[in-house]
Amino acid sequence: MATMNGITMEDRAKRLMEQADVLGSFTETPGQVTRAYLTPEHRLAHDQLAVWMQQAGLETWQDSVGNQWGRKVSLNPTQPTLILGSHSDTVRNAGKYDGNLGVIMAIEALAALSEQEFPFHIDVVAFADEEGTRFNTTLIGSSGVAGCFNPAWLDVKDADGISMAEAMRTFGLDPEQAGRDARRAEETLAYLEAHIEQGPVLEAEDLAVGVVTGIAGAKRFECGVKGMAGHAGTVPVNLRNDALCGTAEMITYIEKFAADKGIVATVGKCEVLPGAVNVIPGETRFTIDIRSLSQDTLEACTTQLLALLNKIADKRGLKFSSQNIYQAAAVPCHESLQQKWASVVETVTQTKPRFLPSGAGHDALAMATMTDVGMLFIRCEKGISHNPREQVTPSDVAVGLHCFIEMLKSFV
Structure with a gap:
């Protein structure tokens, strides 16, 4: 049973499951999980994520398009920043783990590594909009980070006739600044994302995790x-x-x-x-x-x-x-990152790593326009996603978290 800072992976996984339940409570529809971009529920979720980031020892801030950030500060950064993350928004009547699990798993990985020094900053980001639920425009959050935010999106209106620009102002953002704080390629080491598979392959082969080869x-x-x-x-x-x-x-x-x-x-x-x-x-x-x-x-x-x-x-x-x-466009995950993930998966699970493609889109699509991307899949029950029946097991989450931690250590 792996232990870091006196806490087992199983106990950390249990905490992640509890945190996913908490995030699931921030919803515009009672009895369902629905959390769209620039809504009050979005604000509550990001406020909670900021608290967990701070408890993990991270510095926190919000960027120009509403993404929530946390940074493990390096005392002597000699390399570009490593970015970890996924999305915090949901589809309508969603499950609790799509996107959200990747965010809280990255935070927990850094909490487990709080005593380890790295030669680079490590940033965790909760991307504010991947699903496009409110404005029918996907990857808004990651596009803002990757330098491909489209200013025309500001004029797009939701079902109530509210433009994205108006929603940003209500949220406390300045739409004229949207995307202007994008990261630069030379300042970024790579982007890593853990995500539920949203498909049945890992369950069919009785595997907890898999290495993503690319995004369709x-x-x-x-x-x-x-x-x-x-x-x-x-x-x-x-x-x-x-x-x-x-x-x-x-x-x-x-x-x-x-x-x-x-x-x-x-x-x-x-x-x-x-x-x-x-x-x-x-x-x-x-x-x-x-x-x-x-x-x-x-x-x-x-x-x-x-x-x-x-x-x-x-x-x-x-x-x-x-x-x-x-x-x-189809995006391949970087070969060197695939091999890093494969190595840690084999070490943690003592099984041959399974490589598989992603048929679903992810924030890594946008991030790949600026940096190398690598993804880890976690098994989900019957491959069900975008559905209240979306489910993962604590044991699989523990394996995924252990892999994530070992992946970060492999960069040193």
Whole structure:
């Protein structure tokens, strides 16, 4: 049983589980976990994180976009700063561990290493917005740190018509300063992030942790199919231009295409117009989310898929349209950081390290634009995430924490 500063990893893991429960109490919806960017609940969560950072011996501050920081100060820094972190915001009706576990695990790792001196500062950051729940713009917090904050985001409005700039002012921030305190590459050693897997691989292989090889690139499209609405009782089936039937064929094809190409593609939303029980659907609108760890594969598959969907539409006398509404390039984790993680995983677990990609996006996507990134996955029950049933075990958290601590020590 590993012990540091007189406290076992198991006891530290128990504390992390209790802290996750506390963070889960900062929610805008009673009985659920919902914490969006620049809300009162966001403030309460960051105030609590600042207290835990201070208890771990860290200096604390808030940056220009609302990220919460803590620093283990080096008495004689001779190297750039090492950054650790994850996000503190959530989706609606979320679990308690997505993002949040990575933040509190980084704080706890530094608490365990409070007596060890490093030749560089170590910063922990709770990124304020990774999910995009409030403004539908993802990675706001990490983009501000990495120097890729888009000033156009300040004009984006939430569902209540409040712009991001207005929300920042209410939160106590100056929107004109947003992103101006970004870190510089030459001042940053690397970025490390621990995160629940959000998938079933580690559980299927009975492993507590895994080394992330990279983060899949993603493209999202809003698509439209136009046909001809008509009376459900008077137009023969063979004379119809049914937009929904065409869309159904497209969706079935998307599933088959993704399986054949070894990628993932998802239709998450579909709207049928006019939406009456006795009217042939004249129009549909649906989304496609397509991802691959290989950027070249993502680009090629996207082009092929959209062309084939157009062919389905033409065959049925329909018109197909698509608009790219989001894209993020695939990001490989740095090879040297993968090997460092692998080494500590093997030392801690006495098992061969499992390397696996991340199909979900993370703050490491933005941070990779400025520095090397490395990630560790922690097993989660049945791979469930973005769901109240999201769960981790204290024993797996203890393993993840032990790996994190050994990873930090490996930089000395």
